[in-house]
Amino acid sequence: MTTIIDYGVGNLFSLACSLEKIGEQTELTSDAEKIMKAERIILPGVGAFEDAARKLKESGLDRVLCEKAATGTPILGICLGMQMLFDKSFEFGEHQGLGLIPGNIKPIAPVIGDLKAPQMGWNSLIFPTDKPKHPIFKYVNPGEYVYFVHSYAAMDCDASVTALTEYSALLTAAACHGNVCGTQFHPEKSGNVGLAILRAFTEIPTTQP
Amino acid sequence: MITKRIIPCLDVKDGRVVKGVNFAGLRDVNSPVELAKYYSDNGADELVFYDIAASAAERALFTDILTETAKEVFIPLTVGGGINSLSDFERVLACGADKVSVNTGAIKNPDLIYAAARKYGSQCVVLSADIKRVDGVFRVFAKGGRENTGIEALEWLRRAEQNGAGEIVVNSIDTDGVKQGFDLEMLEQVCNTVNVPVIASGGAGCVQDFVTLFQSVPGVDAGLAASVFHFGEIKIPSLKQSLHEQGIIVRL
Numbered sequence: 389m390t391t392i393i394d395y396g397v398g399n400l401f402s403l404a405c406s407l408e409k410i411g412e413q414t415e416l417t418s419d420a421e422k423i424m425k426a427e428r429i430i431l432p433g434v435g436a437f438e439d440a441a442r443k444l445k446e447s448g449l450d451r452v453l454c455e456k457a458a459t460g461t462p463i464l465g466i467c468l469g470m471q472m473l474f475d476k477s478f479e480f481g482e483h484q485g486l487g488l489i490p491g492n493i494k495p496i497a498p499v500i501g502d503l504k505a506p507q508m509g510w511n512s513l514i515f516p517t518d519k520p521k522h523p524i525f526k527y528v529n530p531g532e533y534v535y536f537v538h539s540y541a542a543m544d545c546d547a548s549v550t551a552l553t554e555y556s557a558l559l560t561a562a563a564c565h566g567n568v569c570g571t572q573f574h575p576e577k578s579g580n581v582g583l584a585i586l587r588a589f590t591e592i593p594t595t596q597p
Numbered sequence: 598m599i600t601k602r603i604i605p606c607l608d609v610k611d612g613r614v615v616k617g618v619n620f621a622g623l624r625d626v627n628s629p630v631e632l633a634k635y636y637s638d639n640g641a642d643e644l645v646f647y648d649i650a651a652s653a654a655e656r657a658l659f660t661d662i663l664t665e666t667a668k669e670v671f672i673p674l675t676v677g678g679g680i681n682s683l684s685d686f687e688r689v690l691a692c693g694a695d696k697v698s699v700n701t702g703a704i705k706n707p708d709l710i711y712a713a714a715r716k717y718g719s720q721c722v723v724l725s726a727d728i729k730r731v732d733g734v735f736r737v738f739a740k741g742g743r744e745n746t747g748i749e750a751l752e753w754l755r756r757a758e759q760n761g762a763g764e765i766v767v768n769s770i771d772t773d774g775v776k777q778g779f780d781l782e783m784l785e786q787v788c789n790t791v792n793v794p795v796i797a798s799g800g801a802g803c804v805q806d807f808v809t810l811f812q813s814v815p816g817v818d819a820g821l822a823a824s825v826f827h828f829g830e831i832k833i834p835s836l837k838q839s840l841h842e843q844g845i846i847v848r849l
Contacts, residue, residue: 401693405668435718503599506720508764508794509818510600510642510848533600533848535673537720554598577673577695579637 389413390590391426393453395443397468398434406576410587420452427594429453429461431570433468437477437493437540440468441485450486457488460595463568464524470563470570471540479540489565491545496538499557506539511553511573513561522550522564523592524571527584534561534571534578534585541572567595600848601811601840602642602819603833604796605826607632609678610649612658614827629662630669632827637670640833642848644670645698645766645821648678649741660692667693677725681705686713690721698723698766701739703757704746714761719793724762726750728783729770735783742770751790758791765791766821769799776802776825779810788816796821804831804839811845 390407392400394416407414417423431453433440444450457463465473474485477493485493497505510533515521536553542560550569551562562571569589575582607614607629614629633644646663650656656679667674676689677698686697697717703709703724714722727742728735728750735750754765767787769780779800788795797810801822810820825831837847 399690399693399695401691402667402671402695405693406671408668409671434720504792504794504818506763506793507599508720509602511598536599576671579672582671 389415389426390428390430391415391417391423392430392432393423393449393469394418395440395447395449397440397443398432400432403430403432403466403576406583406586407590410583410590412586412590418447418449420448423449423452424456425596426456426461427596428590428592429456429463430589431463431465431469431472433466433472435468437468437471437479437485438481438483440472441477441483444472444486454486454488457486457568460567462589462592462594463488464589465568465570466576467538467572467574470572471542473568473570474542474545477540488568489542489545489548489563489570491542491548491560491563493540494543496541496555496557496559499559501556503556506537507555507559508537510534510578511536511555511561514552514554514558516549516552519550522562522569524562524569524585524588525551526588526591528581532581534573534575534581536561536573538572598846600642600846601817602796603640603807603836603847604643604645604819604821605632605636605641605833606645606647606798606821606823608647608649608823609659609662611655612662615649630666633666633670636826636833637672640837640848641672642819643673643675645675645677646694648676650679660688663689663692663694675723677723682709683712683716686717686721690717696721696723696764698725700725700727704737704739704748707756707760710757710762711760714763719761719763722762723764723766724754724757725766725768726754727768727770735786738770742768742773751786754787754791758793762793764794764796766796766798772800773798775800778802778806779820781810781813784810784814784817788814794818798822801825801831804836807836808840808843808845811840812843
């Protein structure tokens with residue numbers, strides 16, 4: 389079963405439906421006890437970093453997620469949920485993230501030339517050749533397309549990057565640090581490729597008995 | 598590289614997909630859920646559900662259909678039609694919409710875009726504008742293209758972007774339903790005015806119209822059409838193949 393963290397940020401309907409579609413049971417919750425018992429966790433999120441970070445902090449879920457991450461449970465952040473996993477974000481000021489993946493969230497505008505920000509639409513995945521493919525991409529070939537909507541991206545995180553995408557510059561499409569991983573794109577909106585990524589995530593062995 | 602997107606639009610009334618020619622003479626085409634699945638499996642990059650309900654009962658039927666579709670279709674879904682307030686945003690987002698498109702609702706209440714962008718994020722707020730030339734000036738029309746608001750269109754779009762609209766659908770009333778190609782002149786001017794993604798709508802009749810669109814107006818991000826897709830006059834996989842052969846980057 390996959391536990392989806394419900395902290396009042398974004399629409400969880402599609403995510404829950406896409407997991408159901410691949411035969412995975414889901415639980416939407418903000419309950420610390422349930423989260424501590426979770427087999428695997430997805431941290432979703434859309435909108436602004438500061439607002440989402442505040443909601444996690446106010447509910448105490450920031451500490452719960454960090455504690456849980458330390459037990460080795462597979463955690464997947466999606467879009468803003470992924471960004472929250474990093475050290476800091478520079479979206480409208482400077483805000484602390486969960487610090488589970490080394491790196492910072494910065495605007496893409498300064499690095500993408502005259503392309504539009506947000507990057508909105510389908511872009512293809514590039515896998516770094518100097519490291520093994522991350523398990524969530526087990527069923528995905530280089531060059532396959534996934535759906536992005538973002539104005540900020542993870543930077544200063546070369547060691548953690550598991551996939552890139554080219555949008556004038558090479559941007560972080562996915563990253564991981566140990567058992568914690570994240571995708572900047574929306575697997576639940578990326579058709580069959582996205583469903584295959586979610587399936588691969590649910591197949592990562594969990595440490596939770 | 599990011600791809601150009603192809604977007605079928607499903608106008609939904611009484612739980613069925615319809616398409617008006619110049620916004621009149623509706624024809625019943627197909628089941629929304631089936632069509633959405635078909636498109637998702639056949640290369641559509643995104644879907645627009647347009648609610649043309651006239652009563653509360655029909656509106657409820659629409660949200661049921663939206664929910665059913667969102668359970669089966671895992672590409673972005675935009676919903677438009679009858680969006681006049683934040684509670685309308687809430688209603689369709691809860692049923693699985695990813696983006697919400699406002700048109701007449703933003704004309705009646707200019708604060709709606711700003712409020713919705715603040716609450717749900719710009720990525721969620723699409724401004725759809727029905728635009729027509731009146732004495733050589735682009736004007737915004739309301740109520741499904743029937744009423745000239747007198748608003749100058751480019752200024753309207755610029756303001757919408759400032760207020761937080763994350764994407765703009767330009768529907769040219771002058772070319773809609775005529776199947777003689779997109780309104781390249783209008784789209785060019787819109788792309789020179791705003792810096793958010795622009796979706797072209799109105800006028801697609803054949804594959805070449807999409808090729809011409811993306812080659813002539815590189816600032817356009819997506820092409821939207823309805824009846825040419827629903828009646829199979831253009832098949833999306835072969836459309837995308839043709840675009841690919843012309844050097845236009847698409848998701849194949």
